[in-house]
Amino acid sequence: MIAGKELQGVIVATILLLIAGALPYYGSDYLLSLGITIAMFTVLATSWALFSGPTHYISLATAAFFGLGTYTAGLGIETLPFWVLIGLAGVLGAGLAALVGLATLRLSGVYFVIFTLGLAELVRQVITWGQNMTGQKGLYVLTDFTEANLYQMLVALGAAVFLVGWLINRSRLGFALRIIGDDETVAAHSGINTALAKVLLFMVSGAVAAMTGAILAPRYVYIEPALAFTPLLSFQVVIMALLGGVHRLWGPIVGVIPFTIILETISANFPNQVTLFIGIVFLVIVYFIPRGFAGLIEQMRDWSRSREGLT
Amino acid sequence: MMMKRRTALTLGAAAAASLAAPRLALAQSDVVKIGAVAPKTGPLAGGATVTQWPNVALWANQVNAKGGLMVDGGQKMVEVIEYDDQTNPGETIKAVQRLATQDNADFIIAPYGTGFNIAAAPLFDRYKYPQLAVSAITDQIEDLSSKFNGMFFLLGSTTAFVSGVVDVLKGMQNAGTLTGNKIAMVNVADAFGIELAAAARPLFEAAGFDIVYDTSYPLGTQDLSPVMKAAKAAQPNAFVAWSYPPDTFGLTEQAIIEDLQVEAYYTAVATCFPAFGNRFGAAANGILGAGGSNPDDEKFKAYAAAHMDVTGSAPDGWASATTYASLQILEQSIAAVGLDREGVTEHVKATTFDTVLGDMSFNANNFNERFWTVGQWQDGVYQGVGETGREGAKAVQLKQGWA
The missing domain is CATH 3.40.50.2300 (Response regulator)
Incomplete structure (x- = not known):
């Protein structure tokens, strides 16, 4: 069933996954803390691209789902096992995505973008209102998980996202989404239930972001709305995914890794000019690599092939 | 295109090199x-x-x-x-x-x-x-x-901060400068504001105060005029706001505009900032705020x-x-x-x-x-008036108008 080239891809992916998953055994604590950031954004950007890549709907709701997951973990940590909370966060994330999707995915273009941007603020205000009514303050998530534990949970979640993404690409659903992305009217006329397909993918994306939030709650220890629902997160995810390229499953990860390393370099060496340097980096990205690293890599491959052909 | 690619690669290499380079300059004992x-x-x-x-x-x-x-x-x-x-x-x-x-x-x-x-x-x-x-x-x-x-x-x-305010108001009541027990209380609907307000309600009641107005406003609220109007309408003897820096300034501006007549006026975080005294000048005199010190x-x-x-x-x-x-x-x-x-x-x-x-x-x-725990602007200086064991606390003054 699996063609030779795909088998090769699967083997390479598995080896890379094992190398990444074993980081706590050979990397320093510092590398591990960088690794958590990379793993977190890889999971978020890849799951974002699963939905936004084929459909071209730009979602800014990542922070809403992430915060929902963080709060699920924060509220339940005293009563439920952590594994259950991660699963519950996924279910709640998917549920919220379904609600939002059914209400808004019939909208297109800028309306959808604006709604998703508002969603994080909406959820945040609901939680703040709840706190204000009950006098409930910030939540403490005190656990015995080490950074290595959390990192490996994220890598496992990342592996699951890649697997799901790969399966969707091979399925009728993936095919339907690519048609929707090319021309939604044509897709509808071909008998594709466009709303259902979009909502399903949005649910996957929302569930993954919520699970990521739940996994990271023990790292933040203290959870309050301003920290859990920071809108910057949504934008960072979009930028990293676009930097990598959203037309390939492996695209976002080649954006996340250099972006995180550049950001780390900047904040370590120029702590007073972080925002300025991030702005310059964005300009460089937009001007020099508009199709993302994935596009650049493919372009270089084509170029070297055509040179081989010439000689 | 070649140029551009090389530029991007050079940038990437430079970033990687500076990350990998140990901070040699700092490695001196x-x-x-x-x-x-x-x-x-x-x-x-x-x-x-x-x-x-x-x-x-x-x-x-x-x-x-x-x-x-x-x-x-x-x-x-x-x-x-x-x-x-x-x-x-x-x-x-x-x-x-x-x-x-x-x-x-x-x-x-x-x-x-x-x-x-x-x-x-x-x-x-x-x-x-x-x-x-x-x-x-x-x-x-x-x-x-x-x-x-x-x-x-x-x-x-948190509780010590609220107790400080309760003690100051109770002290004013005993001294006869605070002539009633009606308090208008507002809070910013964010972590610290919520926490302080929740701690304050039972403590005020236990001390015999009557909270005649109690509301919250979202973080980042620009227009605080409805909040101040409603607080004024409740005719309190004292006004207490568990506020953050932007609304500490915003509420005080509105209090001046509405000419809120109270015997004690308290805003929380940032009341002690030099910028607060500079902004409100003589109108700041008598305003109580979170925390203090002994500037003398x-x-x-x-x-x-x-x-x-x-x-x-x-x-x-x-x-x-x-x-x-x-x-x-x-x-x-x-x-x-x-x-x-x-x-x-x-x-x-x-x-x-x-x-x-x-x-x-x-x-x-x-x-x-x-x-x-509590300070007060007195003649253009922010003086500590409430403490839990620090020396040099000044006597609390009555808030007398906004001139």
Whole structure:
């Protein structure tokens, strides 16, 4: 069933996954803390691209789902096992995505973008209102998980996202989404239930972001709305995914890794000019690599092939 | 296209090289490396640039002007490594990790903000850094210090702050300056505001006060005029706002516009900022605020003058001096036990320190029990009026109009 080239891809992916998953055994604590950031954004950007890549709907709701997951973990940590909370966060994330999707995915273009941007603020205000009514303050998530534990949970979640993404690409659903992305009217006329397909993918994306939030709650220890629902997160995810390229499953990860390393370099060496340097980096990205690293890599491959052909 | 690709690759290589390059310049043992993580950008940057960063600069400047820290009988210069956490706890964690493992900082100054201190606590604990938390006010001190052995709390607890306000109002009532028991209370619907309001309701009621108006407004509310109008309509004797910096200013502006007639007027965070006194001038007189200090104390005077001299700005009337005191504690502990971090933690637990705020020591929960709770603008100076064991508190004055 699996063609030779795909088998090769699967083997390479598995080896890379094992190398990444074993980081706590050979990397320093510092590398591990960088690794958590990379793993977190890889999971978020890849799951974002699963939905936004084929459909071209730009979602800014990542922070809403992430915060929902963080709060699920924060509220339940005293009563439920952590594994259950991660699963519950996924279910709640998917549920919220379904609600939002059914209400808004019939909208297109800028309306959808604006709604998703508002969603994080909406959820945040609901939680703040709840706190204000009950006098409930910030939540403490005190656990015995080490950074290595959390990192490996994220890598496992990342592996699951890649697997799901790969399966969707091979399925009728993936095919339907690519048609929707090319021309939604044509897709509808071909008998594709466009709303259902979009909502399903949005649910996957929302569930993954919520699970990521739940996994990271023990790292933040203290959870309050301003920290859990920071809108910057949504934008960072979009930028990293676009930097990598959203037309390939492996695209976002080649954006996340250099972006995180550049950001780390900047904040370590120029702590007073972080925002300025991030702005310059964005300009460089937009001007020099508009199709993302994935596009650049493919372009270089084509170029070297055509040179081989010439000689 | 070739050019462009090469440019991008060069940029990437440069970034990778500078990340990999060890900080050779810092790898000298004749300096003591002090890490500092706090916001320079983001929502909390405004507070941190008044309270946190100037004191770090002042302290390092003074220590190096003296020839350095006393360490094991000799002297070593201080080198401060500063990072901006962008008001993002993920960045705080990364920066503390970087300081501990890449920069090999000898000590790290506690971050700015309650959530940020708690987020960083597991890392301080893992690398055995003492964490002298100043800008972190909570009622969970006992839990946190039992989990994180080196975590200390200098500025106070939530309940103590509310009790301070209740005591001040009760005192005014007993003195006959507060003629009724009606309180209008508002709070910003965000972490610290919610926490203070929730603690205040039962305490006010137990003290015999009647909360005639009780509402909240979202963080970042621009138009506070409806809040002030409604508070005025309830005809309170005292107005209490558990507020953050922007609304501390906004509410006071509205109180002046509405000509709110109360005998006591309290706003919380940032009332003690020099900018508050500058903004409202004579109208600020009589306004009560969170935290205080004794500006007539000789030590405080010397500190404030040096602060002005080195950083070009005045300290605030509350957490500034406490932040500076935390650095004095660190300095005195290093002089006593050297650069052994666990030794410093044990020394802090066991010792009474001579600081800008007077003697300071910690109880079994790593809690400094003596601090300022309430202050008041009196003749253009922010004076401490409520404390839990500090000397030099002034008598509370009646709020008399807004002229």
